[in-house]
Structure formats: structure tokens, C-alpha cells
Amino acid sequence: MGALEEAHLAAAVxxxxxxxxxxxxxxxxxxxxxxxxxxxxxxxxxxxxxxxLVGLGEDELxxxxxRTPKRVAKAFRDGTRGYKQKVKDIVxxxxxxxxxxxxxxxxxxxxxxxxxxxxxxxxSYCELCLLPFSIECHVGYVPSGGRVVGLSxxxxxxxxxAKRLQNPQRLANEICGAxxxxxxxxxxxxxxxxxxxPLPENLECKSLQGWIRTSHSSRSGVFEGxxxxxxxxxxxxxxxxxxxxxxxxxxxxxxxxxxxxxxxxLLNGHCKKSAANGIISPKSVPTPSNMVSAVSxxxxxxxxxxxxxxxxxxxxxxxxxxxxxxxxxxxxxxNGFTLNNFSVYERPGGDKADxxxxxxxxxxxxxxxCEHHLLPFYGVVHIGYxxxxxxxxxxxSHFQSLVHFYGCKLQVQERMTRQIAEAVYSVSHSGAxxxxxxxxxxxxxxxxxxxxxxxxxxxxxGQFLTDPSAKACFLQNVLDTPGLAI
Amino acid sequence: MGALEEAHLAAAVxxxxxxxxxxxxxxxxxxxxxxxxxxxxxxxxxxxxxxxLVGLGEDELxxxxxRTPKRVAKAFRDGTRGYKQKVKDIVxxxxxxxxxxxxxxxxxxxxxxxxxxxxxxxxSYCELCLLPFSIECHVGYVPSGGRVVGLSxxxxxxxxxAKRLQNPQRLANEICGAxxxxxxxxxxxxxxxxxxxPLPENLECKSLQGWIRTSHSSRSGVFEGxxxxxxxxxxxxxxxxxxxxxxxxxxxxxxxxxxxxxxxxLLNGHCKKSAANGIISPKSVPTPSNMVSAVSxxxxxxxxxxxxxxxxxxxxxxxxxxxxxxxxxxxxxxNGFTLNNFSVYERPGGDKADxxxxxxxxxxxxxxxCEHHLLPFYGVVHIGYxxxxxxxxxxxSHFQSLVHFYGCKLQVQERMTRQIAEAVYSVSHSGAxxxxxxxxxxxxxxxxxxxxxxxxxxxxxGQFLTDPSAKACFLQNVLDTPGLAI
Numbered sequence: 001m002g003a004l005e006e007a008h009l010a011a012a013v014x015x016x017x018x019x020x021x022x023x024x025x026x027x028x029x030x031x032x033x034x035x036x037x038x039x040x041x042x043x044x045x046x047x048x049x050x051x052x053l054v055g056l057g058e059d060e061l062x063x064x065x066x067r068t069p070k071r072v073a074k075a076f077r078d079g080t081r082g083y084k085q086k087v088k089d090i091v092x093x094x095x096x097x098x099x100x101x102x103x104x105x106x107x108x109x110x111x112x113x114x115x116x117x118x119x120x121x122x123x124s125y126c127e128l129c130l131l132p133f134s135i136e137c138h139v140g141y142v143p144s145g146g147r148v149v150g151l152s153x154x155x156x157x158x159x160x161x162a163k164r165l166q167n168p169q170r171l172a173n174e175i176c177g178a179x180x181x182x183x184x185x186x187x188x189x190x191x192x193x194x195x196x197x198p199l200p201e202n203l204e205c206k207s208l209q210g211w212i213r214t215s216h217s218s219r220s221g222v223f224e225g226x227x228x229x230x231x232x233x234x235x236x237x238x239x240x241x242x243x244x245x246x247x248x249x250x251x252x253x254x255x256x257x258x259x260x261x262x263x264x265x266l267l268n269g270h271c272k273k274s275a276a277n278g279i280i281s282p283k284s285v286p287t288p289s290n291m292v293s294a295v296s297x298x299x300x301x302x303x304x305x306x307x308x309x310x311x312x313x314x315x316x317x318x319x320x321x322x323x324x325x326x327x328x329x330x331x332x333x334x335n336g337f338t339l340n341n342f343s344v345y346e347r348p349g350g351d352k353a354d355x356x357x358x359x360x361x362x363x364x365x366x367x368x369x370c371e372h373h374l375l376p377f378y379g380v381v382h383i384g385y386x387x388x389x390x391x392x393x394x395x396x397s398h399f400q401s402l403v404h405f406y407g408c409k410l411q412v413q414e415r416m417t418r419q420i421a422e423a424v425y426s427v428s429h430s431g432a433x434x435x436x437x438x439x440x441x442x443x444x445x446x447x448x449x450x451x452x453x454x455x456x457x458x459x460x461x462g463q464f465l466t467d468p469s470a471k472a473c474f475l476q477n478v479l480d481t482p483g484l485a486i
Numbered sequence: 487m488g489a490l491e492e493a494h495l496a497a498a499v500x501x502x503x504x505x506x507x508x509x510x511x512x513x514x515x516x517x518x519x520x521x522x523x524x525x526x527x528x529x530x531x532x533x534x535x536x537x538x539l540v541g542l543g544e545d546e547l548x549x550x551x552x553r554t555p556k557r558v559a560k561a562f563r564d565g566t567r568g569y570k571q572k573v574k575d576i577v578x579x580x581x582x583x584x585x586x587x588x589x590x591x592x593x594x595x596x597x598x599x600x601x602x603x604x605x606x607x608x609x610s611y612c613e614l615c616l617l618p619f620s621i622e623c624h625v626g627y628v629p630s631g632g633r634v635v636g637l638s639x640x641x642x643x644x645x646x647x648a649k650r651l652q653n654p655q656r657l658a659n660e661i662c663g664a665x666x667x668x669x670x671x672x673x674x675x676x677x678x679x680x681x682x683x684p685l686p687e688n689l690e691c692k693s694l695q696g697w698i699r700t701s702h703s704s705r706s707g708v709f710e711g712x713x714x715x716x717x718x719x720x721x722x723x724x725x726x727x728x729x730x731x732x733x734x735x736x737x738x739x740x741x742x743x744x745x746x747x748x749x750x751x752l753l754n755g756h757c758k759k760s761a762a763n764g765i766i767s768p769k770s771v772p773t774p775s776n777m778v779s780a781v782s783x784x785x786x787x788x789x790x791x792x793x794x795x796x797x798x799x800x801x802x803x804x805x806x807x808x809x810x811x812x813x814x815x816x817x818x819x820x821n822g823f824t825l826n827n828f829s830v831y832e833r834p835g836g837d838k839a840d841x842x843x844x845x846x847x848x849x850x851x852x853x854x855x856c857e858h859h860l861l862p863f864y865g866v867v868h869i870g871y872x873x874x875x876x877x878x879x880x881x882x883s884h885f886q887s888l889v890h891f892y893g894c895k896l897q898v899q900e901r902m903t904r905q906i907a908e909a910v911y912s913v914s915h916s917g918a919x920x921x922x923x924x925x926x927x928x929x930x931x932x933x934x935x936x937x938x939x940x941x942x943x944x945x946x947x948g949q950f951l952t953d954p955s956a957k958a959c960f961l962q963n964v965l966d967t968p969g970l971a972i
Contacts, residue, residue, distance in 0.1 A: 040851030
């Protein structure tokens with residue numbers, strides 16, 4: 001550990017405390033008063049989450065799930081904290097005098113000098129299905145009255161409205177309206193690019209690949225009207241960052257939320273009939289009424305009006321999503337394929353240097369549900385195994401079924417990696433190696449918000465363990481094969 | 487504003503409160519007890535910041551600076567909060583049982599199945615100069631004893647040590663050591679890629695271009711030793727994300743912190759003799775002793791031992807940095823060029839469509855100091871003006887001097903944009919247009935941590951205001967000219 005200052009570290013590490021629970025991520029964000037109110041709300045949310053776990057066929061008391069209701073309750077509380085936040089508190093005190101120029105001369109500084117903050121990365125929650133969605137938010141305003149607002153406040157105000165149950169257009173409108181009211185500028189422009197996770201069977205391997213994309217904007221004051229030069233300047237300043245709102249602008253359609261899309265007749269071409277990753281799932285799954293009731297009680301605890309029209313089908317949709325990850329999901333179970341279909345392979349001779357015999361199936365997409373947070377993690381699986389010397393490998397679709405079987409449930413990445421490796425090893429006795437690369441929504445939408453982090457796990461069995469060059473050969477193969485960026 | 491729900495919004499916006507101060511960004515992060523302790527510390531930091539402002543020739547009471555001492559004190563408190571955080575509090579309760587496989591079979595899951603979280607984006611503070619530095623942190627560990635740790639905890643523990651005054655190698659060592667002690671795995675690997683902002687005169691236009699880069703790693707347990715297969719697996723999993731530690735690995739040299747580099751004889755080739763952006767600044771500037779004392783008192787208030795060897799020259803270095811942005815910086819003032827050197831241009835004829843007459847100087851780099859937070863913002867300036875018809879433009883170096891003059895001081899982006907536009911307009915009476923694109927360190931290292939956000943401001947004077955096609959022509963010119971990504 002090099003020049004580690006042991007004493008310094010020991011002091012930091014040794015100070016054990018009686019704190020029994022994790023998830024201080026979120027505790028940090030809640031004030032004392034809020035915590036008390038939230039505790040009452042949690043009382044209703046936690047039993048609801050337990051009901052969901054039981055409905056999914058899980059043992060709610062097993063170690064990995066024991067504190068899941070608490071974590072989920074905290075995440076929902078944090079994800080809807082925006083209802084309690086006041087825009088005026090944020091903007092007040094952050095308005096600074098800034099002279100401009102005479103209006104006849106032009107627009108600059110505190111009078112007309114447009115300010116645009118681009119690429120503010122935020123998350124919100126789809127009111128139709130309760131899953132988080134990803135947003136690139138771009139905010140512009142035209143100062144008026146010789147005053148400007150602190151730049152960070154544009155982002156903070158956007159987040160107030162993102163931390164609610166939302167749809168993209170209302171989010172754009174609310175950010176725009178709130179900034180206009182609180183800053184009182186000549187105008188406000190808001191442009192959002194939003195991504196919604198698709199149904200698990202439509203996820204492709206790459207980051208945001210296969211996600212449902214939509215763009216929305218909202219404008220007030222000098223940005224309004226077809227010929228607003230401020231609006232065209234706003235668009236031009238976005239284009240400097242390669243953001244082209246005009247190219248992909250379309251209204252919220254029923255295809256925005258894939259759970260909503262399931263309920264209505266498919267529009268021509270909007271929804272793929274067959275899944276992108278080769279796994280065919282049923283269009284809809286059963287939604288037990290006790291689970292639906294549980295989600296309704298969660299919404300009530302969050303202070304939502306469950307009678308407002310956008311939320312009417314939300315509990316069913318959330319249960320639809322969750323049920324796709326239920327234990328022993330017979331509908332997708334190995335897709336008619338069983339492990340017996342694998343041939344039992346023998347390594348040719350004992351030649352450890354014979355890396356021709358190593359076969360690999362790479363970039364097999366998956367979408368699992370993190371059992372700690374009930375949020376998706378998704379990515380790709382790379383599988384390595386030894387050929388039986390016949391030159392014939394196992395068909396890719398078999399591996400995809402295997403990945404789907406172990407992936408499409410409440411999981412943790414470490415366990416899924418091991419399970420897939422063991423399954424492959426059970427039929428390819430010489431050796432099996434699995435690398436899983438995944439993005440965890442819980443690492444993004446909760447607490448720490450590490451948007452670009454990506455987790456890799458590895459399992460190395462049999463020959464791959466004893467022959468480092470075989471392992472290196474497989475890893476090099478993964479590296480050399482395109483399409484791996486997740 | 488489209489379908490804006492006015493009533494909903496009005497309720498959120500109207501609820502004015504008596505909150506006088508902004509910067510709730512940071513308040514949110516401090517508990518009640520900490521806030522009290524911090525208030526005492528602030529008592530010493532705020533006067534020190536005021537002394538710095540006076541030393542920079544600023545009016546500490548002007549509106550933009552009035553609350554700067556409070557903001558800076560809060561930022562330093564937040565930036566060093568890691569001293570008070572306990573790793574054990576974070577990891578405890580986040581260890582989950584996870585079975586592995588028999589050691590003879592291989593390494594997977596809770597016994598030997600390596601887990602790597604890549605691309606954790608964090609910030610720390612250079613102990614040599616007090617400026618924040620940017621880090622891509624990659625953490626791996628090998629589970630042992632059938633238990634794994636919640637993924638987010640790797641990021642949270644890294645942040646505990648980042649939120650201190652640091653150097654990159656110690657940061658790597660401390661993260662590694664703390665994770666090893668608290669998780670008790672078979673081993674921990676930490677790899678950091680760090681970027682330090684250079685001296686203002688060495689900043690180039692693009693994001694991180696011109697920044698000083700260094701890579702560091704630390705390892706424990708099974709990752710140790712030259713032939714550790716776990717270490718080579720760790721490196722391979724990083725390479726899958728195009729992270730190549732071996733390519734740019736070098737030890738901390740004196741060139742890491744550019745303020746430190748100023749103090750010692752230059753090593754061959756390590757420091758550029760001439761500035762990248764054409765502005766030559768003095769190698770060092772005066773550091774008034776009262777300002778140096780003020781920074782020492784800040785460090786004491788933060789609980790630092792100002793006698794430890796790394797901190798011995800830190801107050802001088804911080805003042806060195808700040809003094810480069812002092813008001814009326816005669817050393818760089820227009821670089822011997824005055825505005826009178828501009829010719830007074832007349833537009834040829836009255837032909838508004840004659841966009842041949844529009845000239846532009848694009849991607850002029852700058853580094854300013856945000857007057858609200860005393861942290862750098864940097865980027866590029868694009869200038870448009872009308873030619874006098876002779877076909878001869880103003881030399882680029884004159885514009886660069888102009889940008890440097892208005893940029894290299896305590897500023898806000900809106901004002902700088904207006905000032906540059908007015909200066910150009912004063913000599914090119916037909917019209918002037920300025921677009922500034924900047925990254926604000928205060929948007930990254932403080933509170934909201936919107937790492938990729940980029941702010942654009944625009945000033946439109948004279949002919950560019952009345953002739954939208956002239957403005958559009960200039961903006962298109964900016965868009966069409968490469969090298970703009972910031």
C-alpha cells in the first residue's frame with residue numbers, strides 16, 4: 001500500500017459507531033423535521049414494499065432483502081422531496097445587480113444578455129410507472145432590470161421539479177414557469193432531452209441504447225413566438241454543444257412510458273413487435289390486486305392524489321414492471337432451453353497454450369432488478385468457455401436464455417456473475433469465465449448520483465483459474481470486440 | 487408556456503420565506519451539530535477572505551462580493567468535511583452475505599469474484615495550493631469470507647478521503663487502506679486519474695486541455711506483487727472502459743501543482759517556457775504578507791496543522807494564484823496594446839446582406855475567477871465584428887489581449903461578455919457580438935456538482951441587433967469552426 005499513513009487511517013477507520021443502518025446517503029439530505037414526517041410516511045411505504053416482495057415470490061426476511069423496504073421508502077421520499085422545496089428560497093439572495101447596455105445599442109449583461117446553462121444532468125420519476133428517467137436539461141434566460149441570477153440556481157430550480165412524479169412536458173413547463181416567476185427576467189427557455197428505460201426485453205447493450213427518447217421545451221416572455229430571435233439564439237447556443245432540439249423534437253406520445261404503451265393498441269411502428277435482444281416476453285403479466293393496493297398506499301403516503309388521471313393506472317404499471325422480475329418467471333424461463341442442451345466438452349489434449357479452443361460469447365444484454373433498491377441494473381455479459389475441439393460452439397441464443405434466466409429477477413451483480421459462470425461450468429467442465437458490465441440505476445438516481453460509473457464483476461472457474469494466459473486471452477478477446485461501451 | 491399548471495406553480499413559488507442567504511446547497515449537507523462547529527470556524531475564515539479581497543484591490547462591500555466570504559467559508563468547510571466522516575459508519579450495515587465457490591474451483595461471488603466500480607467522478611483539494619482537482623476514481627476489491635459490500639459505498643468511502651486537503655498518491659493510499667480495513671476483503675485496488683488546473687496563462691480552450699494530468703494507484707492483499715493476476719484482471723477491466731493506467735502512469739512530480747512548480751528550478755521540458763494561449767505572464771507575482779497570514783488563519787480554522795511539510799508553502803501559493811486575478815493587473819494589461827490601436831470601421835454601403843463584411847475571431851481562451859466563489863471559470867470567447875471593407879481585420883493577438891484584460895480578474899461571465907462586446911463596439915461602431923462559453927469550477931466542486939454543465943452567454947450590439955441574418959451568420963461561423971468543444 002505504498003506510503004500509506006497507517007496511523008492517520010487507523011484513526012478514521014477505528015472509530016466504530018453504533019449506527020446500525022446504512023444508507024446515510026439519504027439521511028444526509030433530510031433535515032430533522034422532515035425526517036420525523038418522513039418516518040410516519042415510511043410506516044406505510046415499508047409494509048407496501050414488503051407486500052411487493054412477497055408477491056414477487058421472495059423471502060422478505062433473507063439478508064439481502066431485509067432492509068430493502070427501508071431503502072425503497074427512503075428513495076421514494078428523496079425522489080419526491082421537490083414537493084416540499086420552495087423555489088423562492090433558492091433564488092432569493094442569489095440575484096445580483098449587473099448593468100446592461102442601452103436597449104437601442106443592443107442586448108448584453110443585465111439587460112438582454114442571454115445566459116444559457118447547458119447539459120445539466122438530472123433525474124426525475126415517471127408518474128406513469130414510478131421508474132426514474134434521465135434528463136439532459138438546458139436552461140436559458142434573458143436578464144432584465146439589471147440583475148442576473150447565480151448560475152447554480154438554474155440547476156437547483158430544475159431539480160426541485162425533477163424530484164416529483166413527472167412527465168417530461170410538465171417538467172419543462174414547471175421549470176420555465178418557476179424561473180420566470182422568481183427571477184422576473186425578460187423570458188425563460190427550457191429544453192429537455194429525456195430517456196426512459198424500456199421494458200427489460202427491449203434493452204440493448206449500450207448505455208441508453210434501446211432507451212425511449214423524447215425532447216420537450218417550454219418558453220416564456222421574449223422567447224415566445226415563432227420569430228423570437230432570443231429563441232433562435234438559444235437554439236444556436238445549444239447547437240454549439242451538439243444539442244439539436246429541432247432534430248428530435250416530438251410530443252409526448254403513448255410510447256414514452258413503455259408500461260403505458262402496453263395498455264393501448266400499438267401505433268404503427270412505435271413499438272417493436274419482437275424484442276431487440278432476442279428474448280420474447282409476454283406483452284403483459286398478471287398484476288395481483290394486493291400488490292396493486294400496496295403501491296396505491298405508497299402513493300398515498302407520498303402525499304399523491306391517486307385519483308389524478310395520470311396516476312390512475314400507475315400502481316398497475318409499477319407492478320407490471322416488478323412482476324417481470326419475479327422469482328421463477330416461468331414465461332421466460334430459459335425460453336424452452338435447458339442446461340442439458342449443452343454438450344459436455346472435453347479439452348483437446350492437455351495443451352494449455354491451445355487458446356484456439358477458447359470460445360466466447362460477448363455482449364449478451366441483460367436487465368436485472370437490484371434487490372437492495374428495487375431499481376434496474378442493466379448491461380452486458382461476456383462468457384468464455386472451452387471448445388470441445390469439434391469447432392462447434394454452443395449457439396448464442398442458448399447463452400442469451402441463460403443470461404436472461406439468471407438476470408431477470410431480483411439480483412445482485414456479484415451473484416448473477418457467479419451463477420452464470422457455474423451454469424456454464426456445469427456443462428463445459430474444463431473452465432468457464434464470466435465478465436458482467438453494468439450500469440446501476442441505484443448508483444445514479446439515489447444519493448451519490450455517480451452518473452457515469454460502471455460496475456464490472458468477474459468469475460473465473462476451472463482452467464481459466466489455473467492458466468492465466470487463457471484468462472488473458474479471453475479478456476483480450478472482450479477488449480478487441482467492438483460494441484462494448486456501456 | 488404551454489400546459490403549465492399555474493396554480494400548482496404559484497403555490498410553490500409564492501411561499502416566500504424570510505431566508506436571507508443563498509447557498510442552501512451546502513446547508514443541506516451539514517447536520518445541526520456540525521453547523522454550530524462550522525459557524526465558529528467561519529468566524530475566522532470570513533475575515534481572512536475579506537483580507538484577500540482587499541489585497542486583490544477589490545471593494546469587499548460591493549454587491550457581488552458582499553457574501554463571497556460566507557460562500558468561500560462554506561465551500562472550504564464542505565471541501566474538508568471528510569475529516570469528520572467515519573468510514574466504518576458508511577460500510578457497516580452495507581456488507582451482504584454472498585456465497586462464492588470452492589477455492590479449488592475458482593474465484594467467483596463472495597470468494598474471489600473481483601468487483602470493480604469504474605469512472606467514479608469526484609473532486610478533491612490540492613494541499614499545495616487549495617484549488618480543487620478533478621478525479622476519475624476506479625476501485626476494485628476481491629470479496630472474502632462470503633460477503634460483499636454495497637456498490638455505492640466504494641464511491642462514498644472514496645469521497646470521504648477526497649474531501650480533505652490531498653495529494654493524489656496519498657488519496658489513493660487512504661482509499662485503499664480504509665476499504666481494506668473496513669471490508670476486510672482479500673484485497674483492494676485503487677486507480678486514480680487526476681487533473682489539476684494549470685496557471686491561467688497555460689489554459690487552452692477545451693475542457694481539461696492544458697490541465698496537468700497524473701495517474702496513481704494503490705493496492706493491498708491479493709493485488710500486491712508484480713505477478714498478481716487480480717491486479718492484471720483489474721487493469722483489464724479498466725481497459726474495457728478505455729482506461730489505461732499503464733500508459734500514463736508517472737509519479738507525483740513537482741509539475742503536478744503548477745503553483746509549486748513556480749518555486750523550484752524548472753526540470754527539462756516539464757514546464758512550458760511560453761504560454762499556450764499567447765499571453766505571457768510573470769512566473770511569479772508578489773504575495774503580500776497580510777494575505778499570506780490570512781490564508782494561514784483559514785487553514786488553522788479548518789483544523790489543519792500548518793506546520794506539516796506539505797502545507798508550509800500553501801498560503802503563499804494560494805495567494806500567488808489569487809494575485810493573478812487582482813484588479814488592474816498591470817503586468818498583463820492589454821499586453822502593450824490599447825483600444826486606440828483598433829481602426830474605426832465603417833460598414834461598406836448599407837447592404838445588410840453583405841455578410842462578407844462580418845469578421846470573427848473564435849475560440850480565444852480565457853481563465854477568470856468567479857467573484858461569488860473565488861474559484862476559476864474558464865473557456866473560450868468568440869468575437870464577431872464588421873470589417874471596414876479593406877479586407878484587413880484586427881490582429882488576433884489584440885483580441886486575445888482584450889479577452890485577457892477583461893477575463894483575468896474577479897468576474898462574472900455575464901459582465902465579462904458585456905465588457906468585451908462594449909470594447910469591440912467602441913472601435914468597430916457598426917456592430918459587435920460576443921459569445922462566451924465556460925466551465926465553472928464552482929458548478930462542479932461545490933454543492934450541486936453538475937460536472938458536465940457548460941454556460942454560454944451572449945452580447946449583441948449595433949448592427950448584429952438590427953440585422954438578425956448578420957447574427958445568424960456569425961453564430962453559424964462559430965458552429966462551423968472546429969475546436970469548440972469545451
